[in-house]
Amino acid sequence: MLNMIKMDLYRMFRTKSMYIVWIxxxxxxxxxxxLCKTDYDSLNKEDAAQQEQFTxxxxxxxxxxxxxxxxxxPGEKVTVYDIFYANSQGKFYALFLVIFxxxxxxxxxxxxxxxxxxxxxxxxxxxxxxxxxxxAVFMAxxxxxxxxxQAVANYIVFGDLEWGDPKAACSYFLTELVLHYALVLxxxxxxxxxxxxxxxxVISICLxxxxxxxVYGLVNxxxxxxxxxxxxxYKYTITGKISLLPMNPGGNDCFLALGVACVFIIIMIxxxxxxxxxxxx
Amino acid sequence: xxxxxxxxxGLTKQYGHHKAVDSVSMHIKKGAIYGFIGRNGAGKTTCLxxxxxxxxxxxxxIEIFGYKGKDLQKVRSRVGCLIEAPGLYGNMTAYENLNIKxxxxxxxxxxxxxxxxxTVGLExxxxxxxxxFSLGMKQRLGIGLALVGEPxxxxxxxxxxxxxxxxxxxxxxxxxxxxxxxNMTICISSHILEELSKIATDYGIIHNGSLLQELTRDELMRxxxxxxxxxxxxxxxxxxxxxxxxxxxxxxxxKEHIHIFERLSESASLNMExxxxxxxxxxxxxxSEELEAYFLNLTGGASxx
Numbered sequence: 001m002l003n004m005i006k007m008d009l010y011r012m013f014r015t016k017s018m019y020i021v022w023i024x025x026x027x028x029x030x031x032x033x034x035l036c037k038t039d040y041d042s043l044n045k046e047d048a049a050q051q052e053q054f055t056x057x058x059x060x061x062x063x064x065x066x067x068x069x070x071x072x073x074p075g076e077k078v079t080v081y082d083i084f085y086a087n088s089q090g091k092f093y094a095l096f097l098v099i100f101x102x103x104x105x106x107x108x109x110x111x112x113x114x115x116x117x118x119x120x121x122x123x124x125x126x127x128x129x130x131x132x133x134x135x136a137v138f139m140a141x142x143x144x145x146x147x148x149x150q151a152v153a154n155y156i157v158f159g160d161l162e163w164g165d166p167k168a169a170c171s172y173f174l175t176e177l178v179l180h181y182a183l184v185l186x187x188x189x190x191x192x193x194x195x196x197x198x199x200x201x202v203i204s205i206c207l208x209x210x211x212x213x214x215v216y217g218l219v220n221x222x223x224x225x226x227x228x229x230x231x232x233x234y235k236y237t238i239t240g241k242i243s244l245l246p247m248n249p250g251g252n253d254c255f256l257a258l259g260v261a262c263v264f265i266i267i268m269i270x271x272x273x274x275x276x277x278x279x280x281x
Numbered sequence: 282x283x284x285x286x287x288x289x290x291g292l293t294k295q296y297g298h299h300k301a302v303d304s305v306s307m308h309i310k311k312g313a314i315y316g317f318i319g320r321n322g323a324g325k326t327t328c329l330x331x332x333x334x335x336x337x338x339x340x341x342x343i344e345i346f347g348y349k350g351k352d353l354q355k356v357r358s359r360v361g362c363l364i365e366a367p368g369l370y371g372n373m374t375a376y377e378n379l380n381i382k383x384x385x386x387x388x389x390x391x392x393x394x395x396x397x398x399x400t401v402g403l404e405x406x407x408x409x410x411x412x413x414f415s416l417g418m419k420q421r422l423g424i425g426l427a428l429v430g431e432p433x434x435x436x437x438x439x440x441x442x443x444x445x446x447x448x449x450x451x452x453x454x455x456x457x458x459x460x461x462x463x464n465m466t467i468c469i470s471s472h473i474l475e476e477l478s479k480i481a482t483d484y485g486i487i488h489n490g491s492l493l494q495e496l497t498r499d500e501l502m503r504x505x506x507x508x509x510x511x512x513x514x515x516x517x518x519x520x521x522x523x524x525x526x527x528x529x530x531x532x533x534x535x536k537e538h539i540h541i542f543e544r545l546s547e548s549a550s551l552n553m554e555x556x557x558x559x560x561x562x563x564x565x566x567x568x569s570e571e572l573e574a575y576f577l578n579l580t581g582g583a584s585x586x
Contacts (some may be wrong), residue, residue, distance in 0.1 A: 007384035016372045112368025113378075116426045119334030119384055120358045280336035 004121070005011050012104060012134045021100045022142065025093075032092070033153035041222055053063035071247060075278055080151045080245075081164025081172075088176050089243050091208050094145055098181055098187040098204040101135055105188040106197055111160045118281045125277030128192065133184060137199055139181050147173065167247045175245060175254045182261040183208065185268040192272040210239055238264050285344075286311040286434060286466045287332065292341035294327050301327040303490040304341065309434075309468055309483070314460055317470035317483030320580060324490040326365060329438045332468070333362035341547050358386065359434030363440055367423025371412030375403055377557040378411060382429040401425040401455055417448030424455060435459065436471045441476055453480055470562065474576050488580040503532075505575050509541040509548055512564035514557075522558050526551065537563070 012018060070078065070086050087093055108114040118124055155161045163169065187206065191200035205213070216233040223231040234240035241257045249257075288311040294302040302324040309315045319325045321457045330336035332343060334357045334416045342349055348356045379394045398404045406414070409446040413421060420440055427435055437456070448458050452552070457480055459465045472475050484501055496504070514521055516533045523531055523541070528551075531541040539553075548565050555562050 003385050003387045007381055010384050011370075011381055014370075014373055014377055077466075106369070108368075111370050112366060112369055113381070115335060115362070115364050115368045117382060119360065119362055120430065121385070122354045122357065278337075280330070 001126060001130065003131045004126055006131045009128075009137060011107070012138060015104060016106065018100060020137065021096050022145070025096045025146065025224065028092070029087075029149050030153050030156075032087065033083060033150070035155045036078065036086075039230070040070060040078055045269045057226045069125045077160070077162045078154065078158055079162040079164030080147070080154050083154065084147055084150050084169070085172065085247050086181075087146070087150075088172075089245065091210075091239070093143060093244060094180055094183055094208045094220075094242065095205065097139060097142060097184050098208050099201065100138065100199060101184040101187045101231075102191045102200045102204050104138070105131060106136065106195065108180075108191060109192075109195055111199060113280055120256035123277065125273035126275050128188075128269060128273040132188070135184055135188065138179060139177065139184060143173070143177050143180065159170040165248070171249055171254055172245065172247065175257050176242065177251060178258055178265075179238055179245070182264040182268070183242065183273075185265055186238060189268040189272045193275055205221040207239065210243075212237070212239070215261045236260060283491070284311045285309065285371040286313075286346060286467070288344045289328075290342045292331060292343065293339050294329065294336065296323075298399075302331070302338075305490075305492045307485050307486065307492055308446060308495060309466060311466055311491070312460070312464050313466055313483045314456065314481045315466075315468045316434060316477035317487065318472065318474055318477060318484060318576060320472050320488035323472075323487045323580075325472075325487055325492075328487065329362070329436050329468065329470055330364055333360055333436050335362070335364060341570055353533050357410075358430060360432070360436060361424040361427035361430065362436040362438070363420075364425045364436070364438045367419045367426070369414075369419060369422060369426075371410045372410060374408050374410055375414070376407045377561060378422065378427060379429060382395045382426055386430045387556045388430065395449070396427045397428055400428060400459075401487065402451065415448075417444050417451060417466040418466050420444060420448070421455065424452070428459070431463075433466060435465055435467045437467065439471055440469065441471060441473065449476060456480055456507060474572050478572055486576065486579055493579055501572070501575075503542060503571050506542060507545060509545050509551075510542065510566050510568050511551075511562065512537055513539065513560060513562060514561075518558075518560050521553060522554050523551075532558060 047112050069090065073084055074103070103109075108117075118127075121127060151161060151163070185199070190203055191197070194203075213234065217235045220231055223233075232240075235244065238261065241260050245257055246253060248276035286309055287307070289307050292302055292305040292307075292391055293300060299513075304326070305328055307315075307317075307328075317325050317329070327336065331338050331344075338474070345353060345360065346356045373381075375398060376394055378447065379397055383393060384391075388503045391446060393408065395404065398407045401424050403418060403421055403425065406418065413420065413461075414422065424435075424437065424440060428436070439453050440456075444452065448534055453476070456467055456469065460467055467479065478498075478501070482498050483495070484498070485495045511519065514537070516539045519539060520533070523539070526547075528543065531539055533539050545567055548567065552562055552565055
């Protein structure tokens with residue numbers, strides 16, 4: 001297993017698409033920070049009040065598509081955590097992560113390289129576990145890098161550096177990291193099952209952009225007809241948890257989010273592993 | 282009897298109602314170069330995928346190095362394969378492509394990748410991205426990848442497909458060298474009989490998913506050599522006559538035919554001796570067959586090619 005992980009890490013760090021994703025993400029982080037400053041400067045107090053309503057997302061108010069809204073109130077300094085939170089709950093990072101997850105997960109299938117190794121490993125399904133570990137490393141590096149880069153961008157754009165509440169930032173960062181990882185594994189599972197890069201990529205991006213909210217709405221209606229009121233499926237999904245995690249998450253918020261993430265992580269690794277093991281190459 | 286390295290028993294692969302491989306029982310001796318011959322779509326690749334562990338049989342059994350069933354997984358790492366086109370990461374170098382597999386197999390030996398590159402004649406282009414490789418170079422790198430981990434059985438599926446004559450010669454030399462220097466057992470499939478006949482020591486002929494025949498190089502050459510064909514009602518009755526006349530190189534091929542491979546000019550005297558013994562001869566002729574014609578006759582003629 002350790003050899004498989006070494007192999008997948010070696011492969012990942014020699015994958016061109018990883019560096020392309022990082023470069024585009026870095027440019028996008030700088031660009032969005034500039035946009036944030038423009039928005040922040042032009043906001044008056046009345047606008048800010050309206051904005052405040054949007055920065056507190058709820059299960060009833062799901063936005064389809066990407067929406068990055070700065071939670072900073074006028075008069076306050078924009079912190080690194082403010083923009084990280086806005087980008088994270090707006091699925092800005094998730095978009096880049098799922099794109100790489102799909103590319104990386106199917107690279108050996110698409111290139112045919114799997115034929116060189118698929119027969120020689122004792123349990124082919126274990127290859128899924130090793131690429132999950134590689135994706136976890138990628139995730140951690142990307143999210144940490146994005147946070148550090150955000151600090152640099154803040155310093156360049158706003159002229160000073162405010163980190164924000166360290167305790168809240170830390171618990172939010174770690175919880176979002178696990179939630180984003182679960183989303184990445186969902187996309188990996190889609191790519192492994194479908195074996196088609198284009199379709200997997202489209203589905204993954206649609207999933208990230210909350211297109212599934214249409215389906216969630218139908219499920220909610222069906223459940224309500226059964227007599228269970230106040231049911232919101234979005235609350236129990238990974239994309240929902242990513243968006244709904246508050247800026248100052250309490251222990252219960254983090255616990256619930258991590259619980260949902262763990263369930264998805266276990267299911268996705270198991271499904272991908274079984275499919276990969278059973279299916280002919 | 283030579284030690285069998287690989288045996289399959291009733292190996293079958295079914296997709297829906299179509300049997301791509303139908304009850305194939307093949308035998309590969311240790312140290313042999315087994316030429317697996319069949320037309321396009323005959324079932325060669327499917328069969329080799331099952332042997333290589335890339336595909337699961339619908340039914341039947343594979344035994345490699347004496348291991349079968351669930352125990353087969355223990356020796357899977359001793360089977361290297363190149364199935365269909367070589368699977369390579371185009372944006373990585375030949376060195377990196379080989380090194381990925383070295384990591385998987387836990388090979389840490391210094392210069393190991395360089396040795397493999399040298400074995401397949403790619404030492405000069407090891408740092409070149411494989412997307413810039415010619416087809417021949419890709420095929421050789423594919424063989425190189427199959428060699429990582431020092432496998433005892435090498436499964437090569439159509440390794441000369443699409444190569445120019447020089448590329449074919451290079452791949453052929455590599456295969457022969459591997460067999461001689463490392464005593465490696467090699468199973469190589471192709472639909473180009475002429476090329477296989479230059480290197481293979483044993484043959485298996487597959488058609489429409491069924492293994493029609495397995496034979497050694499000598500047996501194949503004998504079948505294709507010039508011979509006297511006797512057609513009789515009961516070939517067994519003719520055997521004492523042949524023995525009495527001193528014929529030693531002959532073979533009863535079926536219920537009506539005897540093939541004699543020597544003294545082809547003595548057909549008239551043989552005919553007389555058989556008549557004297559009261560054995561009616563329906564026909565006597567001198568024939569020979571090209572390798573390709575033999576294969577085509579066996580698989581139903583050129584019209585199906």
